[in-house]
Amino acid sequence: MGERAYNFGAGPAMMPDAVIERVAREWQDFRGEGYSAMELGHRSEHFADILARAKADLRALLDVPESHHILFLHGGATPHFAMVPLNLAQPGESADYIHTGYWSDKAMAEASALVNVRIAASAADSEFDRVPDRAGWQLDPAAAYVHICSNETIGGVEYDGDPDTGNVPLVADMSSNILSRPIDVARYGLIYAGAQKNIGPAGLAIVIVRDDLLERVRAGVPSVMKYARHVEWDSMYNTPAAFAIWVAGLVFEHVRKAGGVTEMARISVEKAQKIYAAIDASSLYINRIQPASRSRMNVPFFLREPRLEQRFLDGARRRGLLNLKGHRATGGMRASLYNAMPLAGAQALADYMTEFERKNG
Ligand SMILES: Cc1ncc(COP(=O)(O)O)c(C=O)c1O
Missing domain, CATH: 3.90.1150.10 (Aspartate Aminotransferase, domain 1)
Structure with a gap:
């Protein structure tokens, strides 16, 4: 490897040296088994252990309560722009969105075909130079959920905490700031995050979802888009991204050791x-x-x-x-x-x- 560069890319992003070195060591010979880490089978005992540890470490890192499930899914963050309304709202219901820039905009645009998107607060008038003050949010107590993007990766705008939305489930796209600070997971109905910034290889997504919300899924949603189905199958409804999950687990372990x-x-x-x-x-x-x-x-x-x-x-x-x-x-x-x-x-x-x-x- 040449001299290590400082990679300021927004994602896929820099990974910890210790994780890169570990992956390099096991790339050709995974745990001395004589096969590559890329060949790691999801039915193997190794993978059962990897998945269990990755979940336990993430649970410990974010202090995820037992009321919430942890999922490792394919396809990055984008599918959740649609999966959130499909799973949490019935057709014709409305959902509140906080409009803070490019990524919350994408989430709203995708959801608007599936749910009645209400903009409960927006910073569009000030060219997205801030998170709108919580005191000014016009939340609808009957909304199916409230959606935020906790860090706008392009605009460079970040929430400074976990907003309180009362009894309406809070949903957050945490793709670009998950694991960068303690959060009160109990405040959230659902958290989703693409892995490629603070967690691991692109293509993997982490979902943390509160158990009682799983039954809200509307009729006709394909299995692969149902959170409940993925919970039932412990993230193995279809072949999981075994290599990516292994790497994510190494990152969780690394972050735990680092404090x-x-x-x-x-x-x-x-x-x-x-x-x-x-x-x-x-x-x-x-x-x-x-x-x-x-x-x-x-x-x-x-x-x-x-x-x-x-x-x-x-x-x-x-x-x-x-x-x-x-x-x-x-x-x-x-x-x-x-x-x-x-x-x-x-x-x-x-x-x-x-x-x-x-x-x-
Ligand atoms: C905040 C946020 N949400 C969603 C996405 C989309 O993620 P993906 O490309 O994994 O679908 C990104 C990508 O950079 C992002 O920064």
Whole structure:
């Protein structure tokens, strides 16, 4: 392996070195069995042990109560934009959505064919520069659920806690900040997250769902889209993503050893502060998100002079600071600071930003 780069990509994202090394060791000879980790059979005793441990470790990491099931499903986060309304709402019912940017928008657009989507709060008027204040949400007590995106990966907007929605089940897309802080899982009816940021290989999704909601599934939903079916089959209704689940389990074990989500939260704040401090001290870089809603996971920023962008990216690349180009929908730059990004990586980027401005500002 060449020198390890700091990969600031938004996902598939940087993975912990210890996990990469472990996968490399077992890639060809899984647990001394003489077959590759990619050949790991889901009916093997090894996999039964892997799945049980992965679930137990995730339960311990997020303190998931017994009322909630943990699922490992295929297809990333996107299927849940439709599966949530199909499983939690009857046709004609309404659901409340909090509109905070690109990903909550996608969830709403997909759901709108399946449920009556009500926008209970939106930051569209202020160009998605914040999470709308909870006090101003116009929630409908009769809604089937309330949907939030806890971290807008593209906009760089993050909730600072778990909102209270009373008796209406709270559903959260936590794709880009799961495992980065303690959460009160009991507040949520359902959590879903694509794995490719803080958990493991793309294509895998984690779902945490409260047991009593499983019976709400509407008639006619295909089995593979029913959460209840996946619970019944313990995530093995069809062939599970065995390799990806193994890697996810290694990440959970790694995060536990590294101090759990409380420690991840502490380091996340420290990493993000370094980049925001570099931006705030500068007259070249701009981030327009309200301070209280700034994401610790994804820091988007723009160069006041767009002609410098390519030079910025080229210089970063020469230093092993990779994938800083912003999402195609927004342009600019974006530094993703998921759990596996070391503090030294955030420091190296902050130093580079300051030096680049000195030379080019
Ligand atoms: C917040 C959020 N939700 C959903 C998705 C879509 O995930 P997937 O590509 O796994 O379907 C992403 C992808 O980056 C995301 O950041």
